[in-house]
Amino acid sequence: MRFSATSRLILLAVLLSLGIGGLFARSIWTLREEAWHHAERTSVNLVRTLDQNIARTMESVDLSMQRVVEGVTDPYVMALPVEMRQRALFDNSLRVQGIGSLLVLDRAGNVVIDSEFLEPRKANFADRDYVKVFDSGAHTGLYVGAPVRARLTGRYSLPLSRAYYGPDGQLAGVVVGTLRLAHFQSLFEALNLGPGGSLNLFRSDGIVIARFPFSEDVRGRSLAGTANIRAFQSARSGVFTGRSAIDNVERLYAFRHVGDYPLMVNVAQSVDDILAGWYRSAWILGGFALLLMAACVGLAGLFARELRRRQQISARLEQAERDLRTILNNLPSMIGYWDRDLCNRFANHAYLDWFGQAPGQIRGRHIRELLGDELYEKNRPYLEQALQGHEQLFERTIVDPAGVERYAIASYVPDFDGDEVRGIFVQVTDITERKRMEEALFEEKERMRLTLRSIGDAVVCTDAQGLVTYLNPVAQRLTGWQGFDAAGRNVDEVVHLLVPDDQAPQPSPLRLALQQKKPVEPTRGVVLHRTSGQRFDVEESASPITDRHGQITGAVAVLRDVTDAVAMAEHMAHLAQYDALTDLPNRVLLQDRARQALAHARRDGNSVAVMYIDLDGFKQVNDTRGHDVGDELLVQLAQRLTGAVRASDTVCRQGGDEFVVLLPGIDAAEQACQVACKIMAACSAPYQLSSHVLSVDLSGGIALFPEHGQDFEALSRHADAAMYAAKHAGRRQFRLYAGADAESVRVALEGDRASACS
Structure with a gap:
C-alpha cells in the first residue's frame, strides 16, 4: 500500500509526538512512585x-x-x-x-x-x-x-x-x-x-x-x-x-x-497531601509534553492542510455552485441576478414558466427585453431605487405566456461592493393563490359582518382568553359599549350577567363554553346598560370556536333580548290572578289565600271571616249614566274597600258589582262586625265620577270559620246567603249568617258607628 507524501509526513509527526508523550509519562510515573515510597517510609x-x-x-x-x-x-x-x-x-x-x-x-x-x-x-x-x-x-x-x-x-x-x-x-x-x-x-x-x-x-x-x-x-x-x-x-x-x-x-x-x-x-x-507536589509536577510536565506533541502534529497538519487546500477549495466551489443551482432551480420563485447595467448574470428555471424563456436564453440580455416596454416602465422606479442602494418590495400583476393573469410579489436587494452597488438580486414569488384566498376570505368576512349586523340578537365574540374581539350593533345597544372601547376587555366586564330577580352576578356562559370546550344552553339573566343603567332581560347562549386542529381559538355568545316577552309573561301572570278593571285579586287568587288562611286558623285555633258585598242600584247607574261611569264607580269603590281593611286582608272582585273580603286571623265575630262598620262608613260618602256625583249603598253578608263552614266553598255560600238576606231586609246593611234554619243577624246599618253583633 503506497502512502502519499502528506500521509507519510503526518504519520512521522504522530510517531514523534507519541514518543515524546511516552518519555514524559514515564518520568511523571517515576516521580509519583518516589513520592509514594517516601511517604510510606516516613509513616x-x-x-x-x-x-x-x-x-x-x-x-x-x-x-x-x-x-x-x-x-x-x-x-x-x-x-x-x-x-x-x-x-x-x-x-x-x-x-x-x-x-x-x-x-x-x-x-x-x-x-x-x-x-x-x-x-x-x-x-x-x-x-x-x-x-x-x-x-x-x-x-x-x-x-x-x-x-x-x-x-x-x-x-x-x-x-x-x-x-x-x-x-x-x-x-x-x-x-x-x-x-x-x-x-x-x-x-x-x-x-x-x-x-x-x-x-x-x-x-x-x-x-x-x-x-x-x-x-x-x-x-x-x-x-x-x-x-x-x-x-x-x-x-x-x-x-x-x-x-x-x-x-x-x-x-x-x-x-x-x-x-x-x-x-x-x-x-x-x-x-x-502525599501527591500534591506530584500533581503540580505532573501538570507542568504533562502540559509541556502535550504542547510539544500538539506542536509536532499541528505543524504537520498545517503543512498537509496547505497541500490539500487548493484541491479542496476547488472541489467545494464546484459542489457549492451545483448545489446552489439545484436549489435555485427548484424554488417556486423566480431568482435572478442583474448587474448594474441591468444585464442578466443568472436566472433559475422558474423564468421559463413565467416568461417562456430558459435561463440560457436570458443570460446577458437587458431586463427590458425580458419584461417588455410596458412592464419595464412600471418597474423602472423600483430598479433605479435598488441601484441606489435601497431595498424594494412591491406587488405586481404579470400575464404569463398562456395569457393567465398572475399576481406576484417582487423583491429587489442591492449587491454592495463596499459602498458601490454592483448588481441586484431579484426574487419574484407567485402569490396568485394567496390573493384569491384573501379575496375569498374578505368576501366571507364581509358576508359574516353584514349578517351579524342585520340579525336581531346581540353577538359577542372573544379570543381564547375571553377578551372581546367583536360586538355587533345589537350588542352595543344592550351593553352600552362601543366596539372599539370593548375590544381587548374581559367579556365579564362588557357583558355583566346578573340573576333575574337579584343583583348577584351570574356565571358567564361564554366562560363556561371556553372552560368546558362545548356549547352552553341558553341561560336567563339580566344585563345592565353601561351608562343608563337600563335593565334588559336576555337569554345568553355560547359556543367555543375551534380551528381545524380542534384547538380553542375563541368563543361566541348570542344574547336574545327577551325584555318584552318577560314583561308580557309577567303581565299575563298578573291578569291570571287580578281583576283587569280594579286590579283587585280575582277569585283564583282569593281561593289560594283562603286555603292558606284556613290552614293557619286550624293550626293557631283562631277564626276567619268571609264577607260578600254587593252594590245597591248599580244596574241603574249603568243604564242611566253609562258603563264608563259604572266602571269608574267600581274602581273607586275598590280603592275604598282596600283602604278600610288591613294589609293582611284580601279584597276580591267576584264579578260585576259583587266583591268578597277575606279576613284571616281574627279572634271573634266582633272583629268582623267592626270591619263591616268601617266598610259601610268608608263607602257611604258620595263618589265624584267625572262630571257626576253619586251616592251608592252597600249590602253585605258575613260567614265565620269554623262556626259557619269548614272550607271556603261553604263559607262563600253562607256569606252569599247572608248578603241576600240583607238585600231582602231593606239593603244598606250587613248580615251575619246564623245557620240554615235561623234568620241572619243584622250587624251594621248605613250610618252605624259600632257593631251590633249578638
Missing part, C-alpha cells in the same frame, strides 16, 4: 516511634501498678504509717509522664488508698468495666479500659488496672492507674502530617482512645467492623491505603500494635 518511621513511646509509657505505668499490687498484698508495707506507706507504694508512679491518679479499690469498688491524698477521696467505681472484668474472673493481668472522664478529676483519661488477691487467693480489689488523654494529644500534635493527616490510638477492639486532629465526638467511639479496623487487627504492623470511617478521607495508613498491650497506633497521611 512507618513515625508509627514505630509512636509505638516505642507509648509502649514505654504503658510499661512504666504497669510497673508502678505492679509495685502497688506487691505493696498492698505485703502485710509489712500495709502496717507502715500512712505517709511511709504512700511513699513505699507510689514513689515510682510520680516519675511517669502523663500518669494521673493511682487508686487502690476494694472488691466493692470503694477507694481505700489514693496516690494523691493521705486521706483517700470518697468514690465508688463498682460500675466501671475495669472493676467488673476482674470481679467476673474474665481477665487476669493488665486490663486497658475504655477512655472515660475521671470521676475524681473530671479529666478524660485511659484507665489501666490490675487485680490484687488476698492470702486465700480470692479477689481482694483492683489497683487502677490512669493515663491522661491529653498526654497522647500533645504527643500527636508535635507531629506535622499536613492538613489532611491523621494519628490515631485505638484499643484492640476498635475503640478510639486518642486522635489528631482532635474531635470531642470521636473519643471513646467504637469503629469495630470497619474496613480499616479489620486491616489493623489482621497483622501486627503494616501499610495500606484506605478511606477513613470518620471523615471519609482517603489516606495512606501505617500501623503497629503497641508492644504486648491491647493497643494499636496508626499514622495516616492524606493521599491528596
